[in-house]
Amino acid sequence: MDALKQGIVESVDGLGDDLAALSSRIHAHPELAFEERRACGWVGEFLAKHGFQVETGVGGVETAFRASLETGPGPTLAILCEYDALPGIGHACGHNVIAAAGAGAGAALMAMRDRLPGGRIQVIGTPAEERGGGKGVLVDAGIFKGVDAAMMIHGFDRTLLHQDLLGVVRVTFEWAGRAAHASTDPWEGVNALDACVATFNSVAMLRQQMRPDCRIHGIVAEGGAAANIIPERAVADFNVRGPSLDAMWALYRRVVAAAEAAATATSTRLTAFQHPDVYEPLRRNQPLNDVFAGNLAAAGLAEGPAAPDRVASSDIGNVSQVTPTIHAWVAIAPLGTAIHTREFAAAAVAPTARAGLLAGAKLMALSAADLLAEPSRLAAMKEEFRRR
Numbered sequence: 415m416d417a418l419k420q421g422i423v424e425s426v427d428g429l430g431d432d433l434a435a436l437s438s439r440i441h442a443h444p445e446l447a448f449e450e451r452r453a454c455g456w457v458g459e460f461l462a463k464h465g466f467q468v469e470t471g472v473g474g475v476e477t478a479f480r481a482s483l484e485t486g487p488g489p490t491l492a493i494l495c496e497y498d499a500l501p502g503i504g505h506a507c508g509h510n511v512i513a514a515a516g517a518g519a520g521a522a523l524m525a526m527r528d529r530l531p532g533g534r535i536q537v538i539g540t541p542a543e544e545r546g547g548g549k550g551v552l553v554d555a556g557i558f559k560g561v562d563a564a565m566m567i568h569g570f571d572r573t574l575l576h577q578d579l580l581g582v583v584r585v586t587f588e589w590a591g592r593a594a595h596a597s598t599d600p601w602e603g604v605n606a607l608d609a610c611v612a613t614f615n616s617v618a619m620l621r622q623q624m625r626p627d628c629r630i631h632g633i634v635a636e637g638g639a640a641a642n643i644i645p646e647r648a649v650a651d652f653n654v655r656g657p658s659l660d661a662m663w664a665l666y667r668r669v670v671a672a673a674e675a676a677a678t679a680t681s682t683r684l685t686a687f688q689h690p691d692v693y694e695p696l697r698r699n700q701p702l703n704d705v706f707a708g709n710l711a712a713a714g715l716a717e718g719p720a721a722p723d724r725v726a727s728s729d730i731g732n733v734s735q736v737t738p739t740i741h742a743w744v745a746i747a748p749l750g751t752a753i754h755t756r757e758f759a760a761a762a763v764a765p766t767a768r769a770g771l772l773a774g775a776k777l778m779a780l781s782a783a784d785l786l787a788e789p790s791r792l793a794a795m796k797e798e799f800r801r802r
């Protein structure tokens with residue numbers, strides 16, 4: 415390892431107690447999407463203390479920030495921090511570790527700034543991953559314009575440099591009918607629940623023709639007021655997921671068509687509301703993955719067993735659609751620990767999480783150093799990004 419990389423590893427280790435404390439503090443004060451005022455403040459303060467210029471409220475989002483380090487002309491690399499929690503179960507997705515790892519990567523690069531090749535490091539605080547899609551808002555606000563590569567880590571029960579993340583579009587269907595006594599005058603009613611049930615049945619049949627890397631799941635949010643009243647209103651929420659934008663939107667149109675057909679069949683009126691916070695699919699960038707792969711061992715990590723069928727979605731996908739991006743999973747919990755569980759929340763402040771946090775910080779900082787030092791790798795990333 416050269417002196418720069420050795421220095422990065424030592425800097426992260428030297429910051430170990432501070433980073434673990436930052437992570438624990440965020441964990442102890444879970445804040446929901448777009449309400450992460452304390453977490454955003456603490457991470458920003460940490461970076462300012464280490465010499466970063468910190469802007470808060472970037473992109474018009476109160477709990478977003480951008481902390482910048484510039485060492486001369488060169489590429490711009492973004493290191494992303496999430497810090498929102500889940501309702502009821504706190505930091506069961508371990509975003510406290512993501513925040514501290516991003517802060518640690520930034521601080522280590524700052525500590526080595528005299529040896530860093532020219533370029534800009536931006537540590538970007540991206541709120542509301544669990545709900546609302548903060549990164550999509552920041553993309554739309556132009557925060558990632560001029561960013562040559564974006565990187566983040568996410569805690570998991572194993573280390574994986576890439577795991578597919580499906581795009582997800584959410585839709586709410588409302589069918590309007592007419593109420594009537596369900597025994598005395600049922601023929602006077604127009605049954606909105608029938609439209610809802612017919613939609614679920616059509617979607618169930620559609621699943622057989624779906625590719626295995628797509629998902630559709632839904633709930634009945636409203637299905638009537640009482641069994642002796644023909645339901646005048648029914649509401650269902652669906653999530654439609656696909657591995658590419660084309661696949662996701664094509665499947666979405668089929669689901670909307672099912673709801674429309676159900677409305678026709680039942681003489682109800684359909685209102686379909688497509689929620690604006692679309693999470694786009696993660697676009698893989700192999701040259702960027704290769705840079706990370708080259709630093710895994712130096713960060714003290716090794717890839718775990720692949721789990722290709724465990725696919726989720728994240729707003730990091732929106733970033734990956736506009737610039738080369740990596741979302742690496744880093745083991746912070748014992749193998750077999752599922753995320754969004756109370757077990758994972760407990761693991762996110764255990765000693766294994768500290769080890770994963772420091773390893774994740776090293777992995778990102780070492781890879782950022784490579785990208786600044788070797789323009790050919792950046793060129794390869796951009797070439798692949800254009801081709802796909």
Ligand SMILES: [Zn+2]
Nearest residue numbers: 507544753754
């Ligand atoms: Zn989550």
Ligand SMILES: [Zn+2]
Nearest residue numbers: 507509543568
């Ligand atoms: Zn998460």
